[in-house]
Amino acid sequence: MNLLKEEIANVLSLELSVPISIQLFEYPKQPIHGDLSIPCFILAKELKMSPHDIALRIQTILSAVTSIDEVDVIGGYANVHFNRTTFADLLFSKKKKKITNQGTVTIDMSSPNIAKPFSMGHLRSTIIGESIARLYENQGYTVVRINHIGDWGTQFGKLIAAYKEWGVQEEVEKAPIQELLKLYVRFHKEGDEADGRRWFYELERGNEEALSLWKWFKTVSLSSFQGIYTKLGVAFDSYDSESFYNDKMQAVIEQLEIHHLLEQSEGAQVVSLDQEHLPPCLIKKSDGATLYATRDLAAAIYRKQTYQFTRSLYIVGNEQTLHFKQLKAVLRKLGYEWSEQMKHINFGMMRLEGKKMSTRKGSVVYLEDVLSEATALAEQYMQEKNPNLPNRQEVARQVGVGAIIFNDLKNDRRNDIDFSLEDTLRFEGETGPYVQYTHVRTYSLIREQSYTWQDGQNVEDEAWECLIVLSKLEETIARAADTHDPSLVARYVLSLSQAFNRYYSQTHILKDDVHLQNRLSLVDAINVTIKECLHLLVIEAPKKM
Structure with missing residues (x-):
């Protein structure tokens, strides 16, 4: 996403003769309004134009950019719709740069x-x-x-x-x-x-x-x-x-x-x-x-x-x-x-x-006891749902401990947390087990498959939400590090898990047709991204649950 943002920022800076930073851009709250939103209010004073007229000017400028299909103008916003094929091909061709020696x-x-x-x-x-x-x-x-x-x-x-x-x-x-x-x-x-x-x-x-x-x-x-x-x-x-x-x-x-x-x-x-x-x-x-x-x-x-x-x-x-x-x-x-x-x-x-909680007053919940109880409850759940699961005790530890950690990190760190083990261990909703189970589901689809992303194919409508969320990974991690806020990663991986599960419910992923290779490549990217996010959140990613 940042490459496309930078392309748009460079084009606008040149054509409008004012410096445009990618920090200006926002994401529309409703996907129907586009993939990227450019608020024009901050530019009005410098350009001596109304935000609406600036948005119309941007619409004209960006109509020549090949990675963009169309630009809608709503009030003082120019909302960009990317060309989906170009966007997806760029996302899968991009190799992640390893950042080093920052201090x-x-x-x-x-x-x-x-x-x-x-x-x-x-x-x-x-x-x-x-x-x-x-x-x-x-x-x-x-x-x-x-x-x-x-x-x-x-x-x-x-x-x-x-x-x-x-x-x-x-x-x-x-x-x-x-x-x-x-x-x-x-x-x-x-x-x-x-x-x-x-x-x-x-x-x-x-x-x-x-x-x-x-x-x-x-x-x-x-x-x-x-x-x-x-x-x-x-x-x-x-x-x-x-x-x-x-x-x-x-x-x-x-x-x-x-x-x-x-x-x-x-x-x-x-x-x-x-x-x-x-x-x-x-x-x-x-x-x-x-x-x-x-x-x-x-x-x-x-x-x-x-x-x-x-x-x-x-x-x-x-x-x-x-x-x-x-x-x-x-x-x-x-x-x-x-x-x-x-x-x-x-x-x-x-x-x-x-x-x-107070040590002096004795009103303390021991973490070791909570981790043990969470592990036991996770193992009980797995015994009911998947009695033949190999390494059940180890997976139960990963899920139980991961649930406790995720419950903490999904919240803004500055806020107080009222602890509830029952809410923490749910396998649906905004929980660690939900994200871990999504990782398991993605892995089960790709573990015996071979696949390569095929450039130039039309993107299936059901896949678009997942592609958009995937494109936000690097900027999310960078912002989480800069603001010392792990909850940004937790919220991101929840949104990716939810997007994938909607995709999974709407799509026959293993259907043998022209889109199979790209569907599997997409699932693989989601699997790898969930695992990376869980690692950043100090949570393990089991392959079976």
Whole structure:
């Protein structure tokens, strides 16, 4: 589609003597109105003509373009109808260019806290981050996936205090994550906050008992997390955790002192951000304890020095928006212009029955439990529909896990999501299983066939919608990467699946006639495109279901 857009833009730029960008073009909401729409309102001032007269002028200019059959004028819009044969031949002759060497992108994603279960809430950062990573790789970037594990802070002092007060070693060893969560929740109901702060101070100064317990909590947590990452198909290039930056924070504090940025405020040290209309950034508490901001400043500087990133993304919830504004503002004050390459990719909460999930209150849905339940339900469905399916358990895992992921990524990441397993696992509607089943259906039609696209043939009416949707793939992926919005790909692959299923219901695809080769070529292109989109969405594409 972009080639034809560029051809039209070049012709119009020359004939109208004004620069025309393909970003001007739109798609008609109703297919009957054409394949491409050119709104003329933005051109009216420069051309000193009414939008309707400009549309009429465009109609005349484009009548000489061989790839266009006709141009309709509706108000201030010129609606283009492409020559279907030319359009289809161009689509199938076009070889995809591989984009390379666009630079390095670091992505801070997932980042759960040790000694806490991997909840449904953690799914969002993990999956949104991984999908964005794959989108950037598709666009030619080198991606560094960073799991900035939360393994430092006052909460670990609280956990040590809770374990010292109520913990039983045998029970923790039997079910470490579940038992540590119980202790954490109990501390917030019955514990002494001062005791928690005291144990974190001991941890910071290297108390042997505190360090030993902290390392134990970390080991059992990482082991549990790894099983979940394997199920999700996610892997990391770096596990540099919060504690990794313990010996790097003093250098940041010294830089702040050299630049005369540190101020005393009620015994604490802060950087004033009045000029940026932001609250002061707290660097060091009155008791000497460091904070997230200190650590994140050290992490940002370390990542720039280590990876020389062209972009640095933080996949973190909406509630941290202020923190990242402060972080970038402090880096700017230190003279780091590359801070403009940093971007907070925010997202909404995962809610349960309309309520926020909370580790402190114990209202958490474990992701591992949800993935297991989804897999079991998918296997039950397949047992009913296809009892002879080979590798049923593996396919059930692909479908169950894929359903959970798709349910997340089909939504605008900034919105909150109210989780429902029943809605997620439906095999019809806007779900992952629906898209996966469409992939299976397309594969079943082509797996034993041989075919080649035949140029110059008339395009069957029933195939046109599929061809139009296919032509939008590359621009959709590029826009999804640029806006950090995987839902664009999810919505695209849903529209392609729906278009194919309408085509399938209207057409005898395997009918042996002059159009057979092109029908099979079209189905193959749809199959490949669905698989590519599912990959970008961190979902597997089974060949049988």
